[in-house]
Amino acid sequence: MSFELPELDRRETQKAVEQVLEKYRLYKYLIFEEREGSITGSSEERFHGPTNMTSDQTGSIAIYNADQQAYRKSFCERLERAASRLPKLEKFLIEERYMQEESDYLTDYNVYCFKFQPSISEGTYTKIRWKAFYKLALNLNIAVIILDRNDLPEEPKHVQEILGIGRSQTYELFNKPPFQVVKIGRIYKVSKITFFKWLDGEQGN
Structure with a gap:
């Protein structure tokens, strides 16, 4: 292999x-400058009584x-x-x-x-x-990989990987897809051409 x-x-x-x-x-x-707390007196008149709550600033x-x-x-x-x-x-x-x-x-x-x-x-x-x-x-997982247009996505997982989104978001996208998606039973197939046209900002369907 x-x-x-x-x-x-x-x-x-x-x-x-x-x-x-x-x-x-x-x-x-x-040098990291640490934040410091500040205590500032307020001149604003308060009409309510004590709230019995403290703020741990x-x-x-x-x-x-x-x-x-x-x-x-x-x-x-x-x-x-x-x-x-x-x-x-x-x-x-x-x-x-x-x-x-x-x-x-x-x-x-x-x-x-x-x-x-x-x-x-x-x-x-x-x-x-x-x-x-x-x-x-x-x-460091910061590499910018060149998309190989000869190895285009057919499965939802490919779309998910390229867009960097989760599985649920991918299937939400397929509900109203901006590119061509075909559902055969429970299996989704993605049009290679229309997906990348959409990704490039061109018309999808």
């Missing part, structure tokens, strides 16, 4: 990975601060683990170019000419970077 790696949209996948790496730098190197803020710090820590650790699994050259490139505090001020030229020892060509650098981006994108 053969296994084929998915073909990725190179431009969009690179964009997605770079956005995640930028988020990593923000979380890693910027301090508790809510403490929970928010703890959750945010835990999320940031988890996010950074997940990306660091993904980077650590890369082959040596790919790991070095990602860490030096994208995971340092000063990465925003580095250029690709700085990295392939001065960080790599010995230096490497721009072409070699580009190849190594794409291999690293490809693996990180799959590992």
Whole structure:
């Protein structure tokens, strides 16, 4: 049984990975400013009596601060683990170019000419970077896969996967489908041509 790696949209996948790496730098190197509670006296006259209810503002803020710090820590650790699994050259490139505090001020030229020892060509650098981006994108589940128009959907599950919706939402869509759907007994079949016309913003049925 053969296994084929998915073909990725190179431009969009690179964009997605770079956005995640930028988020990593923000979380890693910027100090998290915790929210603080405020007590402000109100001049508004109240005509009702005591409600015997209290608002735990301090508790809510403490929970928010703890959750945010835990999320940031988890996010950074997940990306660091993904980077650590890369082959040596790919790991070095990602860490030096994208995971340092000063990465925003580095250029690709700085990295392939001065960080790599010995230096490497721009072409070699580009190849190594794409291999690293490809693996990180799959590992972090942010890969942008190119739709193969020769392998078009016939089953509801294919529509579900492409649209990224749940099973119930898929069958709700089939009740008044904007593309051609044929029901044979309890089985749905989707028109390949009209589905992708609809997906591209063209007329479905």
